Amino acid sequence: MSKATLIDMTKCVGCRSCQVTCKQWNDLPAEKTQLQPGLGLQNPRKLSASTFTVLQSHEVEDAAAPGGLRYLFAKRQCMHCDEPACASACPVTAMHKTAEGPVVYDDAKCIGCRYCMWACPFGVPTAEWDSLAPKIRKCTHCYDRLSQPPPAERNGQALSDEDRKRFAAAHAVPACVKQCPAGALQYGDREELLKEARARMAKAPGKYVDHIYGEKEAGGTGMLYLSPVAFDQLGFPDVGTKSYPAPSKVALGAVPPAVIGVGLALGGAYAVSKRKLEVEKAEGKAHDHHPEFAPLQKKLWTPANLALAALMAFGGISFLARFALGLGGATNLSDTYAWGLWIVFDLVWIAVAAGAFATAGLIYVLQRKDLYSIGRSAVLMGLLSYSFVTVTLLADLGLPWHFYQLGLQAPEHSAMFEVSWCVGLYVTVLLAEFLPVPFERWGLTKAQAIWKKWAPWYVVFALTLFVFLLSRNVAYAAVAAAAFGFLAWAFRTKDGEKPQPILLAIAAVTFSTMHQSSLGSLFLLMPDKLARQWWSPVMPVSFFLSSIAAGVALVILVEMWIAKAWKRELRVAQLAALGKVAFWALLVFEAFRLGDLAVRGQLAGAFAGPKSGLFAAEVVLGGVLPLALLATDKARRSPGLLALGAALACGGVVFNRVNVVMFAMNLKGIAPVFEPQAYAPSVFEWGVSVGLVAATIFLFGLGARLMPVLPKEEAASPR
Ligand code: SF4
Ligand code: SF4
Structure with missing residues (x-):
């Protein structure tokens, strides 16, 4: 079953732990940034080869909120589409959808054609323009964390099945999910998360708009959003519901x-x-x-x-x-x-x-x-x-010396x-x-x-x-x-x-x-x-x-x-x-x-x-x-x-x-500012x-x- 992350914007407190921990887990360099007029706490301005997750900050009018303004935060990253345009574009399967759900990138195969960057409807993949061997960079849904096996033992004791399950629940999740202190991010089976999202909407009428962004967008995505306001107010693109490939x-x-x-x-x-x-x-x-x-x-x-x-x-x-x-x-x-x-x-x-x-x-x-x-x-x-x-x-x-990969790989429809x-x-x-x-x-x-x-x-x-x-x-x-x-x-x-x-x-x-x-x-x-x-x-x-x-x-x-x-x-x-x-x-x-x-x-x-x-x-x-x-x-x-x-x-x-x-x-342009x-x-x-x-x-x-x-x-x- 395909995995996904449910992002509940009503719970997010805007601490940006997800943004920081993403940098740490992926070993990404710091970017020199400054607060931008009109973007509130959002910093940096957009995704880049050094930033795979950006927390967008919005002020929306809300009569019930103090001062008539409500702060909302939207975590933006790769959407891990069910039918990803980037993977369909890639001539060497360097960008591909895993059976578990994450859309991952293999730089050893990539020839640097950058077709994935043009194809993505969400403006996500970026390139390392400063490098002599520019790779494509984007969130991988921490696929390397998800595939890590539980340790064989702890304190000299073999792990029980229950321990293994607890390990998976606690550790084999994306770094951002693990780090979120407010419970705004939840990782799991996509179908289960959709049920959970619908249950939350049913339980608190009026708290959410009647739309799970990602359920149908671009044919469905592995990032599912719940929001208290219409998604276009938060800068989410209208990409339609048809599969791009x-x-x-x-x-x-x-x-x-x-x-x-x-x-x-x-x-x-x-x-x-x-x-x-x-x-x-x-x-x-x-x-x-x-x-x-x-x-x-x-x-x-x-x-x-x-x-x-x-x-x-x-x-x-x-x-x-x-x-x-x-x-x-x-x-x-x-x-x-x-x-x-x-x-x-x-x-x-x-x-x-x-x-x-x-x-x-x-x-x-x-x-x-x-x-x-x-x-x-x-x-x-x-x-x-x-x-x-x-x-x-x-x-x-970008990487012409990988040209031979065209002879080794078998993309389905590139x-x-x-x-x-x-x-x-x-x-x-x-x-x-x-x-x-x-x-x-x-x-x-x-x-x-x-x-x-x-x-x-x-x-x-x-x-x-x-x-x-x-x-x-x-x-x-x-x-x-x-x-x-x-x-x-x-x-x-x-x-x-x-x-x-x-x-x-x-x-x-x-x-x-x-x-x-x-x-x-x-x-x-x-x-x-x-x-x-x-x-x-x-x-x-x-x-x-x-x-x-x-x-x-x-x-x-x-x-x-x-x-x-x-x-x-x-x-x-x-x-x-x-x-x-x-x-x-x-x-x-x-x-x-x-x-x-x-x-x-x-x-x-x-x-x-x-x-x-x-x-x-x-x-x-x-x-x-x-x-x-x-x-x-x-x-x-x-x-x-x-x-x-x-x-x-x-x-x-x-x-x-x-x-x-x-x-x-x-x-x-690149998300989230476009x-x-x-x-x-x-x-x-x-x-x-x-x-x-x-x-x-x-x-x-x-x-x-x-x-x-x-x-x-x-x-x-x-x-
Ligand atoms: S959001 Fe873009 S980069 Fe991410 S999986 Fe979808 S098409 Fe690929
Ligand atoms: S730049 Fe690399 S990952 Fe992107 S489509 Fe071309 S070969 Fe595939």
């Missing part, structure tokens, strides 16, 4: 079958497209476009590349500073803004890098051979972008776990997609033969592993292995055929579908913080759809930039074809998200009230306007209109991600981000000069 459980539970389903659907789409192409070829309506590729013959050290090198050096210094000064020292992150520019940057970059999977899907799965000439550049840009996303994550993690594995495996798929280019450049025929033979089987392994990790079910993994093994066999390169990375393209689209949507799932745990225009149970679908629009739009912009910067032919026909894909992807995304708001009865409200300006700007500038610009083939063939439409479509999705993490996020701290990225946060963008552009240019990434000019004929 429920929507992400549903979304992440769908991942393993979705991987198999999407993979098989893509296999079917490829078989149909291939057949259609063969028929068209036989009828003379289509022919293979096989442009040749060649390294770019351009000088490397141009003024632009020198500037990029300087920005990269700035990025390198910032990256080193991050580790020399620690996360707290090098960034402006705080307990309120536990995520900042780097997470925005990762979300944005992953969305706009979706062009790599979209083009691989179009070229190889849907057999759009007319787009073949842009495939290599899209994959190189995707590979560089995703590689640098992982570098940014490395900088952002979107962060899904994204980490999915992005990691996708980077390997991107690398495998790109490898034929250096093989071709440097005549590595043996490596090419190995790639041709083993790349499809690597895909089978990677997708099966992913399904197993997400389901922890051998039967599911066996189905995945059989399904993808069948596709690898069915689409094998026959003798005399030119090898095509069909399985790699299927894996690229499948992995991307999963992690682009799971990035949306990250925010399902935050219905209390993200503004209603953005939070939705179908956010994962919105994130996936919008990434296709942004990714394809960015491919258009990159291709136009290549043509302009290197004075190459603008492949208008291919770009117009991509513009059409971007148009439809954007249309489906906007229709889906506005339709979702309409179905949930929130469409009218989305354009009124707080944050409506941001939402309207996103919809109009990033949706309606680019859709109008990209609507007709004539407009898409006009370079100016196409560039503007693509820039607005891409910018709209970028703005969406920035809104989701920053502007539309109503962060409350005063959000302001945030502006530090120079080092900018340095790492700008440096990595510069590195992507520079290395793309270098890759195009060294390897056959771009089509030979004469081969780039319009469709």
Whole structure:
């Protein structure tokens, strides 16, 4: 039976013994504090890495009290939720709910992602910002005390069963409960304590409000409060009664079958497209476009590349500073803004890098051979972008050297776990997609033969592993292995055929579908913080759809930039074809998200009230306007209109991600005062981000000069 603590505020005398003894038991350092105006005896102001329990002091009007004012004290700490959002968020089970009830933290597993801090609806977990190895800190309900065994003997005498029971009642309780001199805290079985609370309410009508805070809040908590006044008068947040992890459980539970389903659907789409192409070829309506590729013959050290090198050096210094000064020292992150520019940057970059999977899907799965000439550049840009996303994550993690824990732990439904594995495996798929280019450049025929033979089987392994990790079910993994093994066999390169990375393209689209949507799932745990225009149970679908629009739009912009910067032919026909894909992807995304708001009865409200300006700007500038610009083939063939439409479509999705993490996020700050701290990225946060963008552009240019990434000019004929 789950344990809990009943806190009866009518009994608390405000002595703060609980606060002091919590410090002593947990060996927490003192904080330099001073009494704060408006907070009465409360000191310090909020929970922190050095304070796990704060006694809040309130003066409430009460005609029966001397002077018409009554003092009330509320002990605030972790609520030990029955279904904790923090544990659901954690990708390595460092934060987890024990069978006995306490929600505990294991710093040996923690990677320092700080997702638990964002997810908690009560504003509880804090980080050791002053440390080079910042751990997360919060109350553990004294789990270490509860699990201590009774001594074997006392004064040379073995303990009787009765003695053991007395020991448990007297000692195996949280330190604060043990120390409370007024009997305001009681520890025991949750159900028993609820009965006790109801009995107290029944026995003294009018003494308590008819509400046990924690009985139903956030799905139920292990801290139960009785109060003589309404809880909102004492600053307790209204977090609703629904379990916070429920929507992400549903979304992440769908991942393993979705991987198999999407993979098989893509296999079917490829078989149909291939057949259609063969028929068209036989009828003379289509022919293979096989442009040749060649390294770019351009000088490397141009003024632009020198500037990029300087920005990269700035990025390198910032990256080193991050580790020399620690996360707290090098960034402006705080307990309120536990995520900042780097997470925005990762979300944005992953969305706009979706062009790599979209083009691989179009070229190889849907057999759009007319787009073949842009495939290599899209994959190189995707590979560089995703590689640098992982570098940014490395900088952002508080304890990156615990990264291996992602391979050892099995969280039940953590979107962060899904994204980490999915992005990691996708980077390997991107690398495998790109490898034929250096093989071709440097005549590595043996490596090419190995790639041709083993790349499809690597895909089978990677997708099966992913399904197993997400389901922890051998039967599911066996189905995945059989399904993808069948596709690898069915689409094998026959003798005399030119090898095509069909399985790699299927894996690229499948992995991307999963992690682009799971990035949306990250925010399902935050219905209390993200503004209603953005939070939705179908956010994962919105994130996936919008990434296709942004990714394809960015491919258009990159291709136009290549043509302009290197004075190459603008492949208008291919770009117009991509513009059409971007148009439809954007249309489906906007229709889906506005339709979702309409179905949930929130469409009218989305354009009124707080944050409506941001939402309207996103919809109009990033949706309606680019859709109008990209609507007709004539407009898409006009370079100016196409560039503007693509820039607005891409910018709209970028703005969406920035809104989701920053502007539309109503962060409350840490309990109990809930005063959000302001945030502006530090120079080092900018340095790492700008440096990595510069590195992507520079290395793309270098890759195009060294390897056959771009089509030979004469081969780039319009469709
Ligand atoms: S109050 Fe916050 S930190 Fe404590 S268990 Fe609930 S979600 Fe986790
Ligand atoms: S790994 Fe992340 S979510 Fe888990 S406890 Fe550490 S910081 Fe929190």
